[in-house]
Amino acid sequence: xxxxxxxxxxxxxxxxxxxxxxxxxxxxxxxxxxxxxxxxxxxxxxxxxxxxxxxxxxxxxxxxxxxxxxxxxxxxxxxxxxxxxxxxxxxxxxxxxxxxxxxxxxxxxxxxxxxxxxxxxxxxxxxxxxxxxxxxxxxxxxxxxxxxxx
Amino acid sequence: xxxxxxxxxxxxxxxxxxxxxxxxxxxxxxxxxxxxxxxxxxxxxxxxxxxxxxxxxxxxxxxxxxxxxxxxxxxxxxxxxxxxxxxxxxxxxxxxxxxxxxxxxxxxxxxxxxxxxxxxxxxxxxxxxxxxxxxxxxxxxxxxxxxxxx
Numbered sequence: 613x614x615x616x617x618x619x620x621x622x623x624x625x626x627x628x629x630x631x632x633x634x635x636x637x638x639x640x641x642x643x644x645x646x647x648x649x650x651x652x653x654x655x656x657x658x659x660x661x662x663x664x665x666x667x668x669x670x671x672x673x674x675x676x677x678x679x680x681x682x683x684x685x686x687x688x689x690x691x692x693x694x695x696x697x698x699x700x701x702x703x704x705x706x707x708x709x710x711x712x713x714x715x716x717x718x719x720x721x722x723x724x725x726x727x728x729x730x731x732x733x734x735x736x737x738x739x740x741x742x743x744x745x746x747x748x749x750x751x752x753x754x755x756x757x758x759x760x761x762x
Numbered sequence: 763x764x765x766x767x768x769x770x771x772x773x774x775x776x777x778x779x780x781x782x783x784x785x786x787x788x789x790x791x792x793x794x795x796x797x798x799x800x801x802x803x804x805x806x807x808x809x810x811x812x813x814x815x816x817x818x819x820x821x822x823x824x825x826x827x828x829x830x831x832x833x834x835x836x837x838x839x840x841x842x843x844x845x846x847x848x849x850x851x852x853x854x855x856x857x858x859x860x861x862x863x864x865x866x867x868x869x870x871x872x873x874x875x876x877x878x879x880x881x882x883x884x885x886x887x888x889x890x891x892x893x894x895x896x897x898x899x900x901x902x903x904x905x906x907x908x909x910x911x912x
Contacts, residue, residue: 619848619855621911623800627815630840632827637816640908643808645793647820650773658793660821660885665777666787667813670797674810677782690780697884698769705769706884734847734856735810741891758790761771 633659650697651760661706665693671735672710672747678732679725680714689714689725692753708739710747722749783809800847801910811856815843821885822860822897828882829875830864839864839875842903858889860897872899 629637631647638644646657658666669691676689689712696707712729714722726749730736739745779787781797788794796807808816819841826839839862846857862879864872876899880886889895 617850619850619857621846621848622854623811623847623910625800625809625811625815625845625908626906627812627819627843627845628840629816629819629823631823632837632839633820633824634827637820637823639808639812639816640906642812643795643816645795645816649824650775658789658816659775660817660824661773661775662777662789662792663813663817663820664885664888665775666779666789666793666795666808667810667817669777669779670783670787670813671810673779673781673787674783674799677784687782689782690778693777695775695777696771697773698771700767700769702887703882704772704884706888707769708888732853734854735814737852738814738856738858738889738892738894742888744888756776756790758775760773 637663653760661695661697664706664708665695668708668710668733668735668739669693671733672712672729675729675733675736676712676714676725679728683725685716688716690753692756694756705744708742708745710736710745711750711753712747713750713753719749719751787813803910811845811847814856814858815845818858818860818883818885818889819843821883822862822879825879825883825886826862826864826875829878833875835866838866840903842906844906855894858892858895860886860895861900861903862897863900863903869899869901 648655648657650659673691677687783799798805798807800809823841827837
């Protein structure tokens with residue numbers, strides 16, 4: 613961490629995992645989620661891929677909501693994050709692809725909003741150093757695919 | 763994304779946010795979570811900071827669980843992720859500090875396990891390009907602080 617940076621702290625929180633993939637992860641005095649192994653589809657609960665997608669989609673959605681408001685527009689932006697677990701020469705990796713649809717503005721303006729949001733959304737900033745992270749504007753969402761890939 | 767990389771796809775999933783910070787984020791056919799603004803403590807639900815912490819703590823916890831198993835040890839590793847929202851010259855950022863306690867092995871062996879886990883856990887790999895991400899071994903957890911910072 614670059615300690616030379618000057619920050620004003622605004623908010624802090626915690627998330628705990630003591631159970632690995634067999635139990636719960638939780639926020640003290642906050643939400644608790646059952647967690648599960650993505651490769652065991654019989655297990656209920658959320659896996660790290662889904663929790664990351666929920667974090668990024670909510671952060672980008674909230675940032676776009678703020679940008680829409682600044683432009684006197686109602687909130688219509690939709691963010692779908694597709695996470696793929698892949699195995700390569702460096703072991704397991706996640707590919708994170710964020711797809712943004714903003715139906716009430718032009719494609720060009722949507723591109724501008726997403727470009728602004730990328731630079732403001734803290735989760736997007738955290739991922740921006742990874743070549744596995746992509747974000748783009750779509751005019752319509754394509755049907756999604758989910759589950760274990762044989 | 764570096765398309766020259768060769769990957770085998772193992773699993774894929776989606777997370778959707780249409781509501782910004784006022785409603786729900788969800789996995790199609792999976793978990794749904796109420797989302798909330800971290801700066802409004804009266805709102806129930808999880809915020810992007812907490813969802814990211816749940817993802818990272820679960821990914822690191824699961825990776826450490828695998829490493830413990832490879833060493834014929836029961837799973838005792840505990841991962842606490844502290845996320846701080848800060849405001850700096852580049853706008854809002856998250857500082858992500860993962861703290862790992864593995865009570866049934868020595869501090870030196872815990873350092874070795876965490877060093878291995880950092881290189882294997884896909885969420886840790888995604889964050890490793892950010893100077894805002896840190897991870898370290900602790901012998902005991904300190905009391906945590908949560909909430910809006912005035």
